[in-house]
Amino acid sequence: MGRTPTGQTRTRVLAFVQERLLAGTPPTVREVQQAMGFRSVGTARQHLDALVDTGQLTRTDDSQHRGLRLPGRSTGGPGGRPTGGRGSSRPRLVPLLGRVQAGPLTTALQDIEDHVVVTTRHPPTELFALRVRGDSMAPEILADDVVIVRRQPKAEHGQLVVAMVDDEATIKRLHRRGSxxxxxxxxxxxxxxxxxxxPDPAALVILGLVIELRREFTGA
Amino acid sequence: MGRTPTGQTRTRVLAFVQERLLAGTPPTVREVQQAMGFRSVGTARQHLDALVDTGQLTRTDDSQHRGLRLPGRSTGGPGGRPTGGRGSSRPRLVPLLGRVQAGPLTTALQDIEDHVVVTTRHPPTELFALRVRGDSMAPEILADDVVIVRRQPKAEHGQLVVAMVDDEATIKRLHRRGSxxxxxxxxxxxxxxxxxxxPDPAALVILGLVIELRREFTGA
DNA sequence: CTTGTAACCACACAAATGTGTGGTATAGAG
DNA sequence: CTCTATACCACACATTTGTGTGGTTACAAG
Structure with missing residues (x-):
């Protein structure tokens, strides 16, 4: 069979693998073979080996199935390690609560609007997300922003907190003076x-600390 | 051997699988087995089957190796059915580029600093993340914020764009007047x-559109 | 006590998959 | 022309992996 110009197929293979890796579905050698139209597995493997050699791709240590990774550092999970105690952040799904009103937060969990993915380095404390309403914290935080909140009943001076005000959750900055x-x-x-x-310090209900802010720009 | 309280192990299995899926490394049944400390493959499989039954996890149609997926729809192709409701789709890993300088963006892929989980309906290849430097967009966007960018060479009036200025990627708002x-x-x-x-309209290089902003509040 | 169910173990087997070996053809350099 | 590297094919084989079948233990309800 004819052959394609030098290096061109190589680039196409890399693009395909990168796309799959970013999509979270590491491809197999045979999937690369089929995607490229190769009639032999070895051809795909040869290209992959070359890409790994040049450092454009990586393989997991034990080189298991679907073991291709991106060369950036923390892409790979614990791999084959028994109990990987790595220090990098772990992605978690946290609930996005629609409305948070008075009462235990457990009740609000019935009102889950959606889930958001959060990577936090903190231990798996209780996290939840809130959609911001109102512009009381503008321009720092705007309406329709989403904030990630770590549940904790106390806060320090200067921290961004979610507190219950008038039976509704609000975001404010806490200022503490005196003792x-x-x-x-x-x-x-x-x-x-x-x-x-x-508020009366005894009656103040702090739901948690704002640890992250997310804002989507919808076209306009 | 004794058994753990009802439902507890189930939850741990789900958490483990979710974590791996978000990390882009779908686990095998035996990896779940080892992570949970099961001495039998079947035990892990039983839990996974139960989670799939309750809709908390999904499997690829052909049920191949590492075929576990998150329940959010399309697995990687346009085959997914439109389960009406949420606007968010499946979470994907997007590269966080350290520094973006002149040249094709493909080159910048070598410089991947980390990966960010993003839920969007856009193909992942067209997305990348940038860490903001400087305060030119304050107070809307601050230094050390992370922006998610959709690659596209053109932009409309009023949109937040990432453009090449002085051989470095910068975030600015585009204003267009006249024709x-x-x-x-x-x-x-x-x-x-x-x-x-x-800049000279012909020489203007637009890398993409800012579609999301993320800011972490580190304690203070 | 019997029944049912959730949690668990042991083993087996076919398919998927990574890897190895060897071969062919084309392009370009000398 | 020869020589070499790249691009490709064909086939084989050991592991990994998903799946199936059957058995054991503990706990709760009737």
């Missing part, structure tokens, strides 16, 4: 059109 | 301390 009986806590908005809230 | 030979294109920063850039 003991003289403790004064304020929930401040970034937007100057909103006045600070100074 | 034909009188066409004038400006790249504007949000931060007033940065003057608008008015």
């Amino acid at each position: 003991g009986a003289d403790l004064r806590i304020e929930l401040r908005a970034t937007n100057p059109r909103y006045a600070p809230i100074a | 034909g030979a009188d066409l004038r294109i400006e790249l504007r920063a949000t931060n007033p301390r940065y003057a608008p850039i008015a």
Whole structure:
């Protein structure tokens, strides 16, 4: 059979494998063979070997099935390790809550609007996501943004918190001054059109800490 | 040997598989077995079957090796059925590029710093992530934020674009005025301390559109 | 007690898959 | 022309892997 120009097929193979890896479905040698139209497995393998040699692709250590990886570092999972105690972030699915009102957060879990994928380096504490309403934290946080929240009942001065205000979850920055009986806590908005809230420290309900912000730009 | 409380092991299996799928490395039945400490393959399979039955996991149609998938629809091709409802689709891994300089973006793929999980309906090849540098788009976009970019060479008026400026990728808002030979294109920063850039329309290189913004709040 | 079910183990087998060996043809350099 | 490297094919074989069949133990309900 004829042969394609030098290096051209090589590039096509790399593109195909990269695409599959990014899609989360590492291809097999025979899948590469079929995608490229090769009539022999060895041909596909030869190209893959060459790509690995030049460092454009990587294989898992034990070189198992579907063992191709991207050369960037943390792409590979624990591989064959028994109990991989790696330090990199782990992706997790956390619920995106529609409305959070008064009552235990467990109740709000019935109201799951969707799930979002979060990679956090923190231990699997309780995480949830909220869709932001209102512009009280503009311009830092806008309406329709999604915030990832780590559940915890206490917060420090200056932290972004999700707190219950008027039976509804709100995002504010916590300011704490004084101590003991003289403790004064304020929930401040970034937007100057909103006045600070100074709740009774004993009655203040903090749902958690904002650890991440996500905003989608929809075309416009 | 004794047995663990009802449903508990099930949850652990699901968590393990989800993690692996999000990492782009679908696990084998025997990998699940080892991770859970089962002494039999069948035990792992039984749990996986149960999870598929309850719809918490999916298998590829042909049920091949490493065929577990997340329940979100299309497995990798357009074969998935449109389960009406959410706008989000299957999570994918997108490369986070360290620095993007002049030259074809393919070259920048060598410089993959990490990977980011993104749920979008766009093909993954057309997506990449960038870590923001500088404060030219403050307060909307800050330094160290991560933006998800969809590759495309053209953009409309008012869109957030990633363009090549001085051999480096920059984020700006595109302003287009006039038409034909009188066409004038400006790249504007949000931060007033940065003057608008008015490149030659023919020489303007647009890498893509910013479709999402992510910001992590590190404790403070 | 009997029945049912969830959790688990042991073993087997066909298909999928990575790898190895050897061969052919074309292009380009000398 | 010879020589070499690239691109490709054909076939074989050991592992890996999904799946099937059957058995064991504990817990709860009737």
